[in-house]
Amino acid sequence: MAGVDHLASERSKARFDVGEMKIVWAGSRHTFEVSDRISRLVASDPVFRKDNRAMLGRKELFKNTLRKASHAWKRILELRLSEEEASRLRFFVDEPAFTDLHWGMFVPAIKGQGTDEQQQKWLPLAYKMQIIGCYAQTELGHGSNVQGLETTATFDPQTDEFIIHSPTLTSSKWWPGGLGKVSTHAVVYARLITDGKDYGVNGFIVQLRSLDDHLPLPGITIGDIGMKFGNGAYNSMDNGVLKFDHVRIPRGQMLMRVSQVTREGKFVQSDVPRQLVYGTMVYVRQTIVADASCALSRAVCIATRYSAVRRQFGSNNDGVETQVIDYKTQQSRLFPLLASAYAFRFVGEWLKWLYTDVTQRLSANDFSTLPEAHACTAGLKSLTTSATADGIEACRKLCGGHGYLCSSGLPELFAVYVPACTYEGDNVVLLLQVARFLMKTVSQLGSGKKPVGTTAYMGRVEQLMQSRCDVQRAEDWLKPSVILEAFEARSARMSVACAQNLAKFENQEEGFAELSATLAEAAVAHCQLIVVSKFIEKLQQDIPGKGVKEQLEILCNIYALFLLHNHLGDFLSTGSITSKQGSLANDQLRSLYSQARPNAVALVDAFNYTDHYLGSVLGRYDGNVYPKLYEEAWKDPLNDSVVPDGYHEYIRPLLKQQLHNARL
Amino acid sequence: MAGVDHLASERSKARFDVGEMKIVWAGSRHTFEVSDRISRLVASDPVFRKDNRAMLGRKELFKNTLRKASHAWKRILELRLSEEEASRLRFFVDEPAFTDLHWGMFVPAIKGQGTDEQQQKWLPLAYKMQIIGCYAQTELGHGSNVQGLETTATFDPQTDEFIIHSPTLTSSKWWPGGLGKVSTHAVVYARLITDGKDYGVNGFIVQLRSLDDHLPLPGITIGDIGMKFGNGAYNSMDNGVLKFDHVRIPRGQMLMRVSQVTREGKFVQSDVPRQLVYGTMVYVRQTIVADASCALSRAVCIATRYSAVRRQFGSNNDGVETQVIDYKTQQSRLFPLLASAYAFRFVGEWLKWLYTDVTQRLSANDFSTLPEAHACTAGLKSLTTSATADGIEACRKLCGGHGYLCSSGLPELFAVYVPACTYEGDNVVLLLQVARFLMKTVSQLGSGKKPVGTTAYMGRVEQLMQSRCDVQRAEDWLKPSVILEAFEARSARMSVACAQNLAKFENQEEGFAELSATLAEAAVAHCQLIVVSKFIEKLQQDIPGKGVKEQLEILCNIYALFLLHNHLGDFLSTGSITSKQGSLANDQLRSLYSQARPNAVALVDAFNYTDHYLGSVLGRYDGNVYPKLYEEAWKDPLNDSVVPDGYHEYIRPLLKQQLHNARL
Ligand SMILES: Cc1cc2nc3c(=O)[nH]c(=O)nc-3n(C[C@H](O)[C@H](O)[C@H](O)COP(=O)(O)OP(=O)(O)OC[C@H]3O[C@@H](n4cnc5c(N)ncnc54)[C@H](O)[C@@H]3O)c2cc1C
């Protein structure tokens, strides 16, 4: 059977150039080539094997992660990989590890909040991994409410030091990744107290462990916070707990780019604008949106290939059963997720551009677009991670019973992905921030202040309140302008309705609290519009390759009309479309599913994932599912012996008992 | 701190008699008392501890399950528990085990499909657990499509035996619980072949393992199919793989109640109606609906208590932060799930009655209600399990970051629960069965055949196609008749629209396939109506206890109006209500949330769950969350040493390296 491609006939059906689509997916030929090369490198290295992950106990799992991380670093140095290549390598190793926080949070925090001298001192050490750092913000008692953190950093002018202290149990740092077992240093967020006054939360570089023997320094208690969701999943990460008992650090280890404490203990704000932090947030959340498209596309790739392999019921003339991908219910659950994966990819790409744009403006002291960029990234983080988490689980269900096996890869993908809905801002809290921004935008419409960027359409609010959808036939729904108008009308009208209802309250804060669930829905409508409009913008570009653009148009329409169907209540209740038009959209959607069907397998091939990265027997490139499922089963430790451990103590006595007093 | 009830002030807010509500939840005073007693018994027995479950490797976990099962049996015998008590005991042990399948599927299969003699032979052995059985239906290649099973049972008239054989890899039995390591016997479903003819799938009792040494009998290959979703979760179960190589069993081990094979090899149908199987299905699915209310209520109990303990942002006058349960977004996510738990409880109770009713009719040879009862249970199984799976995960997210820890209990609850969406009928496949039944019902409306039971409202279809919702003020939505009419109109109109669209197709099967996604939505609408109407019927009964009925009315309205809000598109597009009415429903919903708020903690106390059964630090009865979270963390094996295993090999060399050739 080796070498047989069970999906060959599916691949031959594709009506577009898969090679060109791979470039579009990757973002550029260069990115494609780097990813392709590095993913193969990882896949072929036995140290990076991960098929045994679900069976390992916590300690073995963790040790194996350390091994992989150290091997990855070795390879990065040996092969003299560029920063881009190194980051791809860590990505394809595909296992949460302390390095994620070191590179993804510790280094950026110092870059963003450290002075030039601080950067010169700490960054070279971090770049060479001579110190390993984590990001210690969240506490047992406070996550979302960062301003409520309780850890204190009290300046002692006598010694020119800060005293870092955990005054309560709930002030224990709790959750930071890499903290529990590995990090030697942390950026610790604590309330700055000097001159007897509390200046709120600031960041401090604190050494946690000795560089000689790795023991926690005096006054520092560190541990791992215990098992998390899933078998392997995020348990390869040492999310940690940290308590300080009056730990002293030099004054110079407060991150002083934005505010400083002088030798005398005076608190001083620098002239660097505080909004700079938003720049970092835009950056981090942009990477989260990119990750969402990766995780979702991976799940979709598995479910699509397996749906083409799996046959159940029915029967063609040749007596073979129907591929489950041919069922319209399967298509209506799967293809919108396929379309979402592409949609999130493109909006992620656009966010990368936005970050560059914001950064350039910041360095030119232009803060005008920052609030909008901030709201937009917060909303997109929330929207894409929620949809991805739900989408992965939907893909698992699409695989029937076999999706419940770890060998399908889907349980672990779900478990490792879901915290993205919580970290870097709880998704509901983020939506409320977006809603707040929308209400501000609406309230300023009269004042002549023109809304910018993704809220520009609000400037046409009067028109959008009255516009009527022109759809008369199902095909009319294929026009980008029609779709855009419907989504704009829905979002604008929901925001305006919220603003009107808010106005009825005497106290605006009370009103906001009372209406918050509806406000969150308005925020979702706004964010969905952004994703749809960025997909449409993408298609206005030149896209080479036979049939590539046509496929993307189909996916864009599926994404938009699926949202419309799923949120029909919004569109109808705001009068943005009529019932008849909603029903035509649904007809069009069915026809789009039929168009997507022959291209589905090729559309997931375009993600260019190796079998190693996919990590799924059901999603194998060659579709050789059943023999491999069967093979995998025998690797379970329970199969080490035919008669299980415990038989003599617990089963045999059951079977051999003499029942004298049973009532059963 | 011991003994302090951190939720005491919440409990004192309740405006109803919690003790009486416990009786309502349990179904009767008797059931309450049994559950209460047995759950305490389990909670106080150290063998049944489960707090270490997430940390165990597969083998340890499994052995521990064997230990619990054998101990449970010992206790059942020692205490001379009744069947009801024994089943509650297994329930509160709260760990999937071979006994679930032995009692839940093996025994019922023999009861339902065995002749009287077969029952007399096998049941006493099974009752005493002198044999342990499982239910071996699903194969690697076939689950949903039972008629497509490939295992063969060929009659050999020479020896008066059946030869059980697995002709292909995909014919391997795959998934049966209890099969992999424990069961000595199985009811195996196989194609009956006699006289050279294939008579389709029948059940056979097959011995799998020697009763002396537990080794598989000759020709039989058995193993475990490997790790499943979650750490502990369903991995305590030995779902298995099974291959037969021409295994011979006596003819008498074919389950012969419905059809027989004679000594000569002739296939004979008995006069027992084949519909009998539906009776068993109604029974099994009724237990699944009951389980849904248990799992959902458990998650809701955890999320509600923790939402009352957790404070984040804001600040009352006393400087204390706001309890997150006071946020309207939190309420709008949590309270509908609380209401759903109660709704599923009552519909489950009603299904129990339905099963009795069907059984009585069957014994009187009345099959008239069977198709309706079958469709109704299939639909309710689908609806409640899907909502419960999603609801558990929603509860996990409601707990923010801490919900991601296994010590919250929620990850394991999700992982162990989700397969309920797949086993006993994939939820989408079940909805399509319901849809088929609805279409048949609609098509027969003209013929004078009166729809019965849960489809009786279809008999008023003409009125429902024209009815207009009378709501003018938000309070109007509190009237049961108004709610019922809106749900009936929506469901009837969706079914009729489907039927009309189907009629446009020449080939009905093709039409059904093409429209299946919309048909599934119509099925959901019908099933939601059932749940709403059974909740309303429950409230028409006499319900004693101060304020108890009032609370249930609030929950019933929350359930209905939440569904209405969530499926607003259905209600508007069918013209069952107007946009204005939809918006009034949402206003009413907000006010209902405020009414539920002070009673929330007491409403989950009414489930009467022990801390052992809940298995959650966040859901502790006393609300003493933070110290216990902190305590739990240190139990993780990673905390056995301060410096982790692997430090010397993998971390120290990193920190101490001399970088000569790094480009980074
Ligand atoms: C896997 C993982 C890794 C992490 N890594 C790190 C790390 O490296 N470093 C670090 O510092 N932290 C880390 N965290 C912590 C993470 O940032 C927090 O969990 C997150 O910010 C959410 O905060 P919380 O847990 O306090 O949730 P809470 O705020 O307690 O949320 C509980 C509930 O309250 C609701 N809620 C809260 N406030 C409001 C409001 N104002 N209005 C309406 N509803 C509200 C939420 O929506 C939620 O439903 C990690 C967390 C996880 C799960």
Ligand SMILES: Cc1cc2nc3c(=O)[nH]c(=O)nc-3n(C[C@H](O)[C@H](O)[C@H](O)COP(=O)(O)OP(=O)(O)OC[C@H]3O[C@@H](n4cnc5c(N)ncnc54)[C@H](O)[C@@H]3O)c2cc1C
């Ligand atoms: C934890 C667990 C325990 C189990 N225990 C047992 C047991 O004890 N004994 C036993 O015999 N089995 C058991 N099973 C197997 C279980 O019964 C099957 O997995 C279940 O019947 C679903 O079938 P499937 O896996 O073949 O799904 P499939 O039918 O392959 O489903 C795959 C996809 O195809 C879709 N699909 C299939 N047919 C259609 C159709 N006609 N129209 C539209 N869509 C369709 C489904 O909706 C799904 O999205 C267990 C399974 C699990 C997960």
Ligand SMILES: [Ca+2]
């Ligand atoms: Ca128009």
